[in-house]
Structures are given as structure tokens and as C-alpha cells.
Amino acid sequence: MAKVIGIMGESGSGKTTAMRNLDPKTTFYIDCDKKGLSWKGWRSQYGLDKKNYMATDLIETVQSILNKIDKQENMKHVKTVIIDTLNGLMVADEVRRMKEKNYDKWVDLAQCVWQLLDSLYTLRDDLTIIILCHSQTQKEDDGYTFTRIKTSGKKLDKLNVEAKLTTVLYAVQKDGKYIFKTHADNSTAKTPLGAFESDEVENDIVAVMNALKDY
Numbered sequence: 243m244a245k246v247i248g249i250m251g252e253s254g255s256g257k258t259t260a261m262r263n264l265d266p267k268t269t270f271y272i273d274c275d276k277k278g279l280s281w282k283g284w285r286s287q288y289g290l291d292k293k294n295y296m297a298t299d300l301i302e303t304v305q306s307i308l309n310k311i312d313k314q315e316n317m318k319h320v321k322t323v324i325i326d327t328l329n330g331l332m333v334a335d336e337v338r339r340m341k342e343k344n345y346d347k348w349v350d351l352a353q354c355v356w357q358l359l360d361s362l363y364t365l366r367d368d369l370t371i372i373i374l375c376h377s378q379t380q381k382e383d384d385g386y387t388f389t390r391i392k393t394s395g396k397k398l399d400k401l402n403v404e405a406k407l408t409t410v411l412y413a414v415q416k417d418g419k420y421i422f423k424t425h426a427d428n429s430t431a432k433t434p435l436g437a438f439e440s441d442e443v444e445n446d447i448v449a450v451m452n453a454l455k456d457y
Contacts, residue, residue, distance in 0.1 A: 243363050243364075243365075243367060244362055244363060244364075244365035244366065244367065244369040244370065244371055245369070245370045245371070245454065245457075246359075246362045246363065246370075246371045246372075246373065246406075246407055246408070246409070247370065247371070247372045247373070247407075247409045247411070247447075247450065247451070247454070248372075248373050248375060248391070248403075248404070248407040248409060248410040248411070249372065249373070249374050249375065249410070249411045249412075249413055249422070249447075250374075250375045250376065250377040250389075250390070250391045250392075250410060250411070250412055250413065250430075250431075251375075251376070251377050251412060251413030251414060252376065252377055252414075253376065254415075255377075255413040255414055255415060255420070256413050256415065256420030256445045257326070257327070257374045257413045258279055258280045258326055258374065259280050259281055259420065259445065260413065260420070260422070260445045260446060260447045261279070261324055261326075261372070261447055262281045262446075263446055263447070263448040264322055264324075264447060264448060265322075266287040266288055266292065266294055267294075267319070268319055268320060268321040268322060269288075269294060269320070269321070269322045269323070269324065270294050270295070270296075270307070270311060270317075270320045270322070270323045270324070271288050271294060271295045271296075271323075271324045271326065272296055272298065272304055272307060272323065272324060272325050272326065273295065273296065273297040273298075273326055274297075274298065274299050274304070274325060274326060274327055274328070274329075274330030274331050274334075275299075275326060275327055275329075275330040276297040276298070276299060276330070294320075299330050299331055299333075299334035299335075300331075300334070301331050301335065301354045301355070301358055302354075304325060304331065304358065305358060305361065307323075308323065308361070308362070308365060308371075311323060311365075311369070312364075312365045312366050312369070320369070321368055321369060321370065322369070322370045322371075322372065322451075323369065323370070323371050323372070324372050324374065325371065325372070325373045325374065326374040327373075327374045327375055327376060328355070328373050328374070328375045328391075328403075329375060329376045329392060329393075329394070331355070331358075332351060332355060332393065332394040332395075332398070333394060335351050335354070335394075336351065336394050336395075348395040348396070348397050349397060351394060351395055351397070351398070352395060352397035352398045352401055355393075355398060355403070356398075356401055356406075359373075359403065359406040359407075360406065370451060372447060373407075375391045375392065375403070376391075376392040377389050377390065377391060377392055377412065377429075378390060378391075378392035386428075387428055388428050388429065389412065389428060389429035389430070390404065390429065390430045391403045391404055391410070391430065404430045404432070407432075408432070408433075408434060408457075409432065409433050409434065409437075409454065410430055410431050410432050410433075411423065411424060411431060411433070411450065412427075412429050412430075412431040413445065416442070419445075420445035421442045421443065421444065421445055422442070422443050422444070422445055422450065423441060423442055424437075424438040424440065424441055424442070424443055425438075425441050427441065433454075434454065434457045437453050437454055437457055438453060
């Protein structure tokens, strides 16, 4: 069973930047927003020529890449896979089917996303899959606010993406620094019991993975 880590946050909150310290030799980056990465020198680390990077917003292509990494002998060196972002996949599907008037397109999208998330746990044990997601903050009439992973369509809202994840980090900027929130604070942030002593940790996925290695 692969480990799956979710990271949510607004655009510019440091989600992609948190991947900067991963080893490119053992990492495969799936760029679903097709915008490149957000630190200096990333092109010398990731690319088609290095066979560790693919830009695609097709869910079926992401699934195919994951299957190859899981099964093919020449991909066994890959230990970490980044899906950046889940929203890139959802929005692209929504736009491609924008002219369709029926409700089936939302059912199809919810099914594809749910099946993708469900399949991650069937991948080999030495893999860690990191899913980056945009967040949305809702404000009630009484002033109460709550932040969760942003989804496309009410069907996915009801299915609750966070329910498929044991770890959801909330990327934010605080006092000029990028951090991860590790526990619920008017949000769906959550981590395994005892993994993190602090409610706020450094924005570095390698440090997070080290903290979660025994879980």
C-alpha cells in the first residue's frame, strides 16, 4: 500500500515550492497545471529528457503514468510521485465538457477523481504519492469560516475528497514565511496521531515525509 499525502492551499501559498528538496532521481513530477515548477533551476532537475516529468491535465494519462511507475521494472527507482494539482485535472475536464448540458458529466468527473484517489492505495508499498490541491474557504452568515479542498461540482463535494486521505496539510503564508498547518483549525487539515508535535511545521515535504515514515 502506497502512502498518500494531500496538501491544500491557495495559489501562491507554497504548495509546489515545498517539493524543492525532493531528489529528482527518485521523483516523478506530474504537472497537471502545465505551468512548470516554482523554484530556480527546476528545469535542470525535471524534464522529459530526464524521464521524471510530464505535463498533462488528462486523468486517464495520470492513471497510465502511475500504472507504469507501479509495474514497470525500469520505473522501480521512482519512490515519490507528485500530482500538481488535482484541481488542474478537474477544471480541464470541466472545460472540455462545458457545452454538455446533462448532469452525467459531473457524475463522470466525480467517478474518475474518486477512482484515481482510490487506486493510489493499490500501488507498491515503497511509493509516496503527494497530491497538491487548491483550497476554498467558506464563510457563514454568523462569521464562521471553514477551509477545505476545492472541488468541481456538488457531487465531489458530497463525496468529500479528504475522506480518502489520512494526511492533509494546509499550506499558508504567515509572518512572511511559508508553513504547513498540521491539524484542524477551522479546516480539514489532519495528520496521524503523534506524527507532529506542533500545529505548524516548515514548508518542506522531505521533512514531512521523514516525520511520517513510521506511519
